[in-house]
Amino acid sequence: MPTPERGVSAAVLRCGGRCILFDCGEGTQTALRREKYSPLKIDLIALSHYHGDHIFGLPGLLQTMSCLRRTEPLYLTGPEGLEAALTPVLQLAAVEDYEIRLLPLPRGGIWMKSLCPSWPQRARLTAVPAQHRVPSQGYLFSLERPPRFDPETAKALGIPVCCWKRIAAQPEEPVEWDGRVLYHEGKPVLGSMLTGKARKGLKLFFSGDTQPCPALEQAAAGVDLLIFDATYGEDSQEDQALLYGHSTFRQAAELASRAKAKRLWLTHFSQMMRCPEDRLPNAQEIFPPALCGYDGLSLTLRFEDDSDNL
Numbered sequence: 663m664p665t666p667e668r669g670v671s672a673a674v675l676r677c678g679g680r681c682i683l684f685d686c687g688e689g690t691q692t693a694l695r696r697e698k699y700s701p702l703k704i705d706l707i708a709l710s711h712y713h714g715d716h717i718f719g720l721p722g723l724l725q726t727m728s729c730l731r732r733t734e735p736l737y738l739t740g741p742e743g744l745e746a747a748l749t750p751v752l753q754l755a756a757v758e759d760y761e762i763r764l765l766p767l768p769r770g771g772i773w774m775k776s777l778c779p780s781w782p783q784r785a786r787l788t789a790v791p792a793q794h795r796v797p798s799q800g801y802l803f804s805l806e807r808p809p810r811f812d813p814e815t816a817k818a819l820g821i822p823v824c825c826w827k828r829i830a831a832q833p834e835e836p837v838e839w840d841g842r843v844l845y846h847e848g849k850p851v852l853g854s855m856l857t858g859k860a861r862k863g864l865k866l867f868f869s870g871d872t873q874p875c876p877a878l879e880q881a882a883a884g885v886d887l888l889i890f891d892a893t894y895g896e897d898s899q900e901d902q903a904l905l906y907g908h909s910t911f912r913q914a915a916e917l918a919s920r921a922k923a924k925r926l927w928l929t930h931f932s933q934m935m936r937c938p939e940d941r942l943p944n945a946q947e948i949f950p951p952a953l954c955g956y957d958g959l960s961l962t963l964r965f966e967d968d969s970d971n972l
Contacts, residue, residue, distance in 0.1 A: 663715065663933050664688055669957050670715040671930060673868055673889060674699050675803055678782045680774070683707045684801060684868045684889075690719035691726050697958055701727050702734075705778045706765075708787065709740035710870020711798035712747040720748075724755035724762070735761040737777055739789070741797040771802075784808070784863070790881040792872035794907035800869040802881045807965065809857035816856050819846050864963050867923075871930060874909055874917045882921040886963050889955070890914040892928035895941030911941050915948035929955040 664670050670687030674694070681704045683690070694701060701723060710716055727736065738748060744764050752762060765772075771788030774781035784806035792798040816826060825839055837844045837851040844851045865885040869878060872891050882888050893908035894900075903910050909917075911928060918926040926949050931938045938954040945952040953959070 665933055668931070669693055672719065675866060677785055677805060678780060679703065680705055680778055680780050682787065682803065685710055685716040685870070686719040686723060687715050688718040691723045693957060702730055702732055704736070706737045706739060708801050709738065710792065710800065711741055711794060711796050712743065713796065717751065720751050721755040724757050728757050728759045732760045735763050737763050737765045739765045739767050741799045743797060791877050792870050793875040794871045798870050798872060800867060800872065800878055800881065803866045804863060806863040807861040809860050812856055819851060821856065862966055864965065866963065871908060873904060873907055874913050879917050879921050882917065882923055885921070885923045887925045887927065887961065888918050888921070888923040889927045889929055890917065891930045893930050893932050895935050895938060895944060897944060911945040912948060915945035915952050918949045918952065926952040927955045927959065928952060
């Protein structure tokens with residue numbers, strides 16, 4: 663439940679000016695306004711599961727979008743039981759001004775551009791099964807980058823400059839110019855012939871409520887930011903965490919360490935924990951970059967080189 667100092671589960675990912683909202687606990691729209699995030703920029707609300715502290719903010723937020731004259735469709739996704747869980751919520755919100763579409767994520771995830779053309783070309787969201795008392799899932803967001811384009815090779819092959827941008831975005835496609843496929847030494851010119859090595863993109867993982875489990879650890883491998891359930895602060899509370907399908911500070915840190923994540927934000931603290939920072943050493947002994955999440959905590963993730971940052 664919320665406390666005077668802390669709201670309940672919600673996190674916003676913004677990329678290319680568009681947003682994904684992970685969970686929508688009570689008070690989410692107040693937090694959005696405080697941090698100056700427009701609800702109209704949210705294309706997808708990704709729910710980890712359907713417990714009240716993760717969805718009770720939905721009816722008000724959906725009505726606010728209506729009051730702001732939203733016209734674009736809004737997508738809602740979640741684990742098994744999506745339609746049964748959200749039908750009463752949507753009836754309560756009674757939105758008529760824009761379309762709300764329920765979207766179970768396919769196994770391989772979705773390209774965000776398929777929901778809204780303003781998303782970057784290679785932004786993908788994938789659901790990963792979590793381990794909680796009810797069906798639950800975490801989410802891996804990845805922003806891939808195509809290999810760097812080699813203009814000198816393109817010039818040597820006589821590729822017109824006007825084709826370069828399209829080739830860089832589609833390196834596995836044959837290069838076409840003026841309605842015909844270009845050839846070099848009797849073979850079609852592929853975009854991959856004009857690019858260098860693959861470049862590292864960006865990854866973020868949001869766990870939702872969960873025990874540590876292999877599926878989440880695998881999905882979180884090498885992520886730039888891991889936001890993970892840390893309901894219990896003390897190592898002695900592992901049995902309680904197991905009983906209720908949550909994690910301790912140390913368990914979250916151990917998973918982050920094994921996954922070789924770059925950063926860890928602990929979240930979803932029990933309301934009995936007045937000052938989570940007092941237990942932070944239990945995580946930092948294992949994973950020194952660990953931080954306790956707090957309302958308004960934010961970070962800009964950047965590519966390893968400074969080019970093409972979003």
